[in-house]
Amino acid sequence: MSGTETRLAVAIVGGLHADARRTAVREILRTVPGSVALHHDLSSAADGAVRRTVRDGRGLLGAGDAPLVNDCACCALREDLVPELLRLADGGGHRLAVVELWDSVEPQAVAAVIAAEGEPLKLTGVATAVDPALLVPCLTDGDDLAEAGLAAAPRDQRTIADTFARQLEYPTVIAVFEGGAADRPSDDGDHALLAQLTPGARRVRTSEAALGPALLVGFDVAAAAARQHPACALLPQECDEHGVSTVVWRRERPFHPGRLYAALEDLTCAAARSRGRFWLADRPDTLLSWDAAGGALCVESAGPWMAALPAAAWEMVPAERRVAASLDWHPRHGDRRQHLTFTSPGLDRDGLLTLLDSCLLTDAEYAAGPDGWRKLPRAFDELLDPVA
Template identity: 80%
Template sequence: MNTGEPPLPVAIVAGLHTDARRSAVEEILRTVPGSVALHHDLSGATDRSVRRTVRDATGPLDSGEAPLTNDCACCALRADLVPELLRLAAGGGHRLAVVELWDSVEPQAMAELIAAEGAPLALTGVATAIDPAGVVPYLANADDLAEAGLAAAPTDQRTVADTFARQLEYPTLIAVADDTACDEPADDGDLALLAQLTPGARRVRLGRGALGPALLGGFDVEAAAVRQHPACALLPQDSDEHGVSTLVWRRERPFHPGRLHAALEDLTCAAARSRGRFWLADRPDTLLSWDAAGGALCVESAGPWLAALPDAAWEMVPAERRVAASLDWHPVHGDRRQHLTFTSPGLDRENLLALLDSCLLTDAEYALGPAGWKHLSHAFDDLLDTVA
C-alpha cells in the first residue's frame, strides 16, 4: 500500500568475519541518525526457532522469534525478514534499516527478496564486511559449513571458501576492518588480494564514518545479477602486485574434454580463487561456468552460447550479455571462448599457462571440426549429469 510516505531505505551488511560485520553495523548506527539494525541469529536453529533482534545506537529495541520452516533456518529468515522490515517502515521515524545477515547467509538472495517487495522498502546498498588478514585463510577453508557450525539448513552443502567468495563478489561495497579491530594486521599482500578479487567494488575503511552514507547511494539488483552471470561476469583483471597475481587466460579454441578433465585437480589447486566461463569440444553449444575456491571446483551449465541460439531468441537475452558477446565475437565460433581467471598469492603463472594451453585441441584435433569433435571422449558427462 502506498501511503505517500517515502520508502524506508534498507541496506544489507553480510560477512563470515563476524567481528568485522558487527563493527560495520555499529559504525552505521553511530553515524547515520535514525538508523536501526535488524538481525536474525541462525545459530540457535537447533531449538526450532530463529532469534530476531532490532537495535539502534542506544541498544536493543525489540526481539522475538521466527519459527523454523522445514527445518531450515535460512527459510525462516526469508519468511520473517520482509514482514519485519515492513513493520519498521510502517512505524516511521527511521532513516535507514540495516539488515545484518548471519555469518553464512549470502547477500544476493536477500537483496533480491527485499528489492522484489518494492515500496514501502527501497534497497539502497549492499556491503560485505571483512578482516583483510582473513581473506586467504577463508578462501583456503574447504570445510563444509556444517562442519564449521555455519550451515543454514540440513541440506546446506556449501563450503566456507565458496560461501566467502560469493559474499565478496556480489556487493558494490566492501567494508574493510581497521587494523586496530583485527586479530592480526593486514599486510600489503592481503590488501592486494582483496583488491584483485573485487574489481567492481568500492572498498571503505571502517572507523572513518564513510560506510553509512555510502550505503544510501542505491543498489541495482538486476545489474548485480548480470555481474554474477558466467556469460558476462565482471572478472578480475590481469595483475601482479605485492606477491599476489591474477592470471587472465583467454583463448578461442575449445578444450579437449579428456585432457581438461585429467587436469582438473591441478587447475583447481593452482589458485586461491578461480572463476570464468569455458567451452568443450564435445559440447559446443553449452556455456560452462568455472567456480573454484578452497581446492573445490564447481562446473555447471549456464545455458547456451548466444551463437547457438536462433536470432529470434536474442531479444530475450539481457542487453548487457549481447554487448559483452559482441565485443569478442569470433567469425566462426561467435561468443564461444575460454575466459578463466586465477587469483592467488605465489601464483605459478608460467606452469599454469602451460597446463591450460595443453588442454586445448591440437591443430590436428581442431581441424576435425564439430562433426569430428563429437567423437572425442565425453569425460564431463558424469560431472554435468547430462547425456552428450
C-alpha cells in the first residue's frame, strides 16, 4: 500500500468552540464520500482513560478506550491516533480521515505527528472551527484551562486566550460557524476581527460544501511552522474596519529595557491580541518574541538574530528566515528591528503608538552605541533568565 493513490488523506479539525467544530466535521462527513471521523475525548482522562470514537456520516462505527501514558491525556492521544489511522488505511474503503481534536488540543503538535508517519498517511489539511461571536470572549479570557475543565494534562498551565490564539493562527482553513452558539449573533465587527487575525487562512462557512475539498488540497507542516516562528511569522497587516483595528509598529532602534518593562502591563492590555518580535538594547544579539492574549504576555528568547550569526551558519537557517531577514536588513543593525502588531476592537491607535515610541532609546542613549547600551539596567533578567 505504498502507491500515492492508496494513501489515506488525513485532515485535522480543532477549536475551542465545540459546537462549531462538531458542525464542521458533520458537514465534511456528509459531503465527502468515503470520509470517516476520529475523536479522542479527553474529558474522561481523570478516570484514567481517553475515550476514542470512530464514525462516518451514518453514525458510530466503533469506540474504545486509550490508556493514559505518563498520566498525560495528550500523550495517550498521540500513542493511539496513528495506529487507528493506519488501521483505517489498511482496511481500505476510506477517502478521508478527519481527526476531530478535543477542545483545548492544539493542531500543530498533532499535525507534526501525522506528517512524520508518512505513508500510507498524507496530511492534507488543518482547520480550526470558529464561532465569530465568541472571538472576543475567548481572546480576552485569561483563565487557566484547568479552571474551565479543559486542561489536557495535570500540569497544563495554558490559558483559554493563548490556546485559542494558537488554534486560530496555525491552520490554513478557518471553518466559520453561523449557528448562533453565543448569546448573540455575530456581527461585522466579529468577522473583521477574524479576518485580521487570520490573514493567511481561507475562511469557509461550515455550511458550505466547499469545506471538505478545502481540506484535501495538501498541508505543508514545515511552512506552517515557519509562519509561527517569531523571526518570520505571518503577522496581521495594518487595517481599520467595522470598529476593529490592527496597528503594525515597525522601528529600527532598540528598546530601553527599563522603560519597556515599566510599560508592559499597559501594552499587554492595549489589545485583544498582540504578537511580534523585538530587541532590547542590553541584549542586542537576542531575537525576542512577543505573544499576548487575555491580558497575559509571554516574552521569550527565539535565538539569535541573523546578524549575530557567523556567515557560515546562514546556510543552516531555514530559507523562510533568510528571506525575512533580507527584507528587513539595515546597514547598521542587520535584521534587528521592532515588529509588533496589535489587533482589537476599540484600539487606541494614537495612545498605543505614543507609548511604544516612548520606550525606544532616546537620541542621546542611541548615540552611546552597543557598549553603552549593555550598561543599561537589565530589567528583563527575571523574565528571560529565571533562576531555577
